[in-house]
Amino acid sequence: MSLFLSGLLTGIALLAQAGPGTWTSYGKNSLGWRYSELDQINAQNVSRLAPQWMYQTNVSGKNETTPLVFDGIMYITGPSNYAWALDALTGRPIWAYRRNPPPNVNLCCGPVNRGFAVHGNTLYKANLEGTLVAMDAKSGVVRWEATLDDYKKGYSATAAPLVVKNLVVTGMAGAEYGTSGFIDAYDVDNGRRIWRVHTVAGEGEPGGDSWAGDSWKRGGGSTWITGTYDPELNLIYWGTGNPGPDMLGEVRQGDNLYTCSLIAIDADTGKIKWHYQFTPHDVHDWDAVGDPVVMDLAINGHTTKAVVQANRNGFFYALDAATGKVLVAKAYTRVTWADGIDSNGKPILIAGQAPTEDGNRTCPGMGGGHNWQASAYSPMTGLYYFTSAEKCMRFFKTKQEYIEGEWYQASTVGRDEPGVGRIDALDPKTGELAWYFETVSTPSGGLLTTAGGLVFGGDAEGYLIALDARTGKVLWRFQTGGTILAPPISYSLNGRQYIAVLGGQTMITFSLPNL
Amino acid sequence: MRLTIVSAVLFSIAVCQGQEAKPSPSNTRAVEGGRLTFRIVCSPCHGIHAEGGRGPDLTRGVYTSGDSDKDLFRVIATGVPGTEMAGYSSRLDNDEIAHVIAYIKSVAQPDNGTVPGDTAAGETIFWTKGGCAQCHCVGVNGSSLGPDLTRVGRQRSIAYLRSSILNPDADVTPGYATVTVVTRDGKKIVGLEKNFDNFSAQLIDLSGNYYSFLREDVTSMKLESRSLMPSTYGKLLSNAEINDLLAYLNGLRGDR
Numbered sequence: 198m199s200l201f202l203s204g205l206l207t208g209i210a211l212l213a214q215a216g217p218g219t220w221t222s223y224g225k226n227s228l229g230w231r232y233s234e235l236d237q238i239n240a241q242n243v244s245r246l247a248p249q250w251m252y253q254t255n256v257s258g259k260n261e262t263t264p265l266v267f268d269g270i271m272y273i274t275g276p277s278n279y280a281w282a283l284d285a286l287t288g289r290p291i292w293a294y295r296r297n298p299p300p301n302v303n304l305c306c307g308p309v310n311r312g313f314a315v316h317g318n319t320l321y322k323a324n325l326e327g328t329l330v331a332m333d334a335k336s337g338v339v340r341w342e343a344t345l346d347d348y349k350k351g352y353s354a355t356a357a358p359l360v361v362k363n364l365v366v367t368g369m370a371g372a373e374y375g376t377s378g379f380i381d382a383y384d385v386d387n388g389r390r391i392w393r394v395h396t397v398a399g400e401g402e403p404g405g406d407s408w409a410g411d412s413w414k415r416g417g418g419s420t421w422i423t424g425t426y427d428p429e430l431n432l433i434y435w436g437t438g439n440p441g442p443d444m445l446g447e448v449r450q451g452d453n454l455y456t457c458s459l460i461a462i463d464a465d466t467g468k469i470k471w472h473y474q475f476t477p478h479d480v481h482d483w484d485a486v487g488d489p490v491v492m493d494l495a496i497n498g499h500t501t502k503a504v505v506q507a508n509r510n511g512f513f514y515a516l517d518a519a520t521g522k523v524l525v526a527k528a529y530t531r532v533t534w535a536d537g538i539d540s541n542g543k544p545i546l547i548a549g550q551a552p553t554e555d556g557n558r559t560c561p562g563m564g565g566g567h568n569w570q571a572s573a574y575s576p577m578t579g580l581y582y583f584t585s586a587e588k589c590m591r592f593f594k595t596k597q598e599y600i601e602g603e604w605y606q607a608s609t610v611g612r613d614e615p616g617v618g619r620i621d622a623l624d625p626k627t628g629e630l631a632w633y634f635e636t637v638s639t640p641s642g643g644l645l646t647t648a649g650g651l652v653f654g655g656d657a658e659g660y661l662i663a664l665d666a667r668t669g670k671v672l673w674r675f676q677t678g679g680t681i682l683a684p685p686i687s688y689s690l691n692g693r694q695y696i697a698v699l700g701g702q703t704m705i706t707f708s709l710p711n712l
Numbered sequence: 713m714r715l716t717i718v719s720a721v722l723f724s725i726a727v728c729q730g731q732e733a734k735p736s737p738s739n740t741r742a743v744e745g746g747r748l749t750f751r752i753v754c755s756p757c758h759g760i761h762a763e764g765g766r767g768p769d770l771t772r773g774v775y776t777s778g779d780s781d782k783d784l785f786r787v788i789a790t791g792v793p794g795t796e797m798a799g800y801s802s803r804l805d806n807d808e809i810a811h812v813i814a815y816i817k818s819v820a821q822p823d824n825g826t827v828p829g830d831t832a833a834g835e836t837i838f839w840t841k842g843g844c845a846q847c848h849c850v851g852v853n854g855s856s857l858g859p860d861l862t863r864v865g866r867q868r869s870i871a872y873l874r875s876s877i878l879n880p881d882a883d884v885t886p887g888y889a890t891v892t893v894v895t896r897d898g899k900k901i902v903g904l905e906k907n908f909d910n911f912s913a914q915l916i917d918l919s920g921n922y923y924s925f926l927r928e929d930v931t932s933m934k935l936e937s938r939s940l941m942p943s944t945y946g947k948l949l950s951n952a953e954i955n956d957l958l959a960y961l962n963g964l965r966g967d968r
Contacts (some may be wrong), residue, residue, distance in 0.1 A: 556760060593751060595748055595751045597748065603803075609752055609760065615937070636910050638909075656910055658907070660909065
């Protein structure tokens with residue numbers, strides 16, 4: 198009842214306004230910081246953090262969603278095209294959405310979804326079968342639906358969309374099925390497609406000569422994690438995935454632009470302003486889809502707007518956000534494929550690292566150093582936080598014929614060496630690690646940082662952990678009962694700060710019991 | 713779901729009648745096609761040479777869910793409920809599954825059928841001199857401390873079992889690694905891993921005592937990929953006795 202009244206009082210125009218107490222975009226702000234300005238929970242009192250409510254979705258599968266919270270309601274998406282609106286005070290359900298995916302939709306990595314975007318009082322989510330759905334935030338009623346591409350050809354969609362002005366921007370998935378990647382922008386009001394950026398350069402286009410023959414037609418380069426947006430430069434930054442087929446490089450000789458790259462797109466025109474390719478001619482499935490986080494960096498006495506990413510290939514990069522020029526490039530985990538990055542931004546390759554028929558061991562492994570899990574940046578500490586793995590793998594290639602809509606990876610990886618994980622805090626000005634917390638398993642969930650001087654993250658064994666953002670000291674943890682694959686978020690309601698995360702199939706919120 | 717019950721029935725008829733879908737290991741084209749599919753689809757769990765990994769070793773010629781072509785087809789097409797083995801009928805057509813079966817059969821080692829030892833003597837060693845039942849069970853008899861051996865003849869090759877007896881650390885079954893905790897008062901507790909995470913460990917020592925420790929309450933805790941099984945069986949038992957034991961273990965198929 199109070200929710201209904203507050204909804205009436207605030208009015209539709211105020212819905213979804215970003216503020217310290219809300220969480221209205223995948224990366225919190227459009228720059229991808231995942232930094233909550235809330236400081237009620239801090240290093241001194243976090244040890245008293247206690248559960249407030251839980252909501253059990255009862256839907257099996259991997260939960261990777263970033264919740265949105267505004268106007269007293271939390272919005273989460275689940276596996277297999279489920280979504281829910283929950284009362285943010287009590288966890289009681291307001292509405293549920295479900296769309297059965299087609300039985301033969303092709304998915305590399307489970308029927309996952311990573312969250313909503315919002316504009317005004319409309320929510321946007323991708324569905325597995327490669328569609329984008331707009332729905333009313335208060336009722337869950339669908340307003341419009343757009344098809345990205347044909348799921349029967351291997352296209353799918355899992356990322357949270359990104360709202361930029363009057364556009365809803367979305368990526369796609371399916372590089373393991375011989376698809377050809379893109380980033381789309383749709384009119385927030387009616388779902389009309391405004392522009393499309395192809396992430397694979399076609400014949401006759403700039404970069405088209407980086408693909409042998411017609412291999413670009415099955416070039417991959419999917420865009421399965423949400424990008425970021427810098428309003429000052431009016432640029433959208435979006436990472437691209439591996440070229441296809443993953444490890445059989447000989448059928449696609451060349452650098453394979455714009456796979457394993459970061460692309461800067463003019464938000465109004467949909468034109469590529471610049472690109473930087475982290476891993477030319479990738480043969481290890483090292484997607485470059487991790488959050489591209491935009492921040493000001495003071496390097497050599499100059500403050501430069503940078504976009505940073507701990508790339509799956511094992512190197513941390515800070516690029517000039519206006520030009521794509523490499524400012525910092527430094528390995529943050531064990532790397533055996535390159536000796537460093539040269540002054541032109543090209544990796545200095547070490548010979549003999551390509552996959553073979555009988556397997557070839559390379560570090561990092563297929564999951565990379567840092568993969569897709571959400572990273573965070575704190576303007577308080579100036580540190581960039583991400584999860585990483587210290588792990589190597591044997592990579593195998595296999596000849597495989599392409600059949601439309603069929604699995605087209607042409608590769609596999611050998612029995613795992615166990616490896617360990619870390620939560621890393623890195624100085625983005627230098628690429629040096631400030632601290633790290635080693636974990637017994639490789640990373641599962643993403644991170645959150647707060648003005649309370651804290652970093653929150655979940656592990657594979659189900660612990661939600663709070664660490665001191667300056668030192669990495671563990672200050673609190675809670676066993677949620679299920680592997681945490683999603684990043685935590687923070688919001689406030691009635692003067693109380695909450696931390697929220699999905700552990701297993703359960704949404705759990707925490708706050709201080711006695712204020 | 714491309715595979716229907718009808719097509720499964722048709723496939724089994726085709727197998728019985730020896731038609732082209734027959735997954736014969738002597739059909740080299742089928743074997744090579746199956747090898748390529750296996751490397752892409754099956755090897756992440758079953759190993760690049762079908763030697764096993766997260767999933768069972770498929771080179772031993774006997775299979776957990778049945779040995780007939782029909783059993784293998786059913787398992788590949790529809791998966792095994794309650795395990796990580798998914799169904800692949802939406803990704804592989806009948807011929808592709810038949811080719812995978814042909815490949816699996818082509819790599820089967822015949823060693824499971826030729827054990828030189830005496831099964832009855834091996835059974836006696838297992839329950840007496842070997843002391844195996846102090847940690848292992850067969851059916852309802854023995855201890856549940858170590859891996860259950862009720863069906864081990866289906867799950868492991870003779871070569872693997874011999875290696876496990878003589879060198880238990882060679883490949884430790886997941887969930888049976890060793891946890892060592894040193895308490896604040898200097899006591900060292902060694903046991904089988906039940907859980908080992910960033911903040912705690914749960915373990916059972918060889919006397920069957922259960923322990924749970926928080927990392928902050930102890931001096932150290934570590935997880936090692938080594939077995940608590942004694943590595944002295946090569947000295948305790950003669951070669952003939954080890955062969956007898958292997959004959960007994962190889963015969964453990966979960967049958968009653």
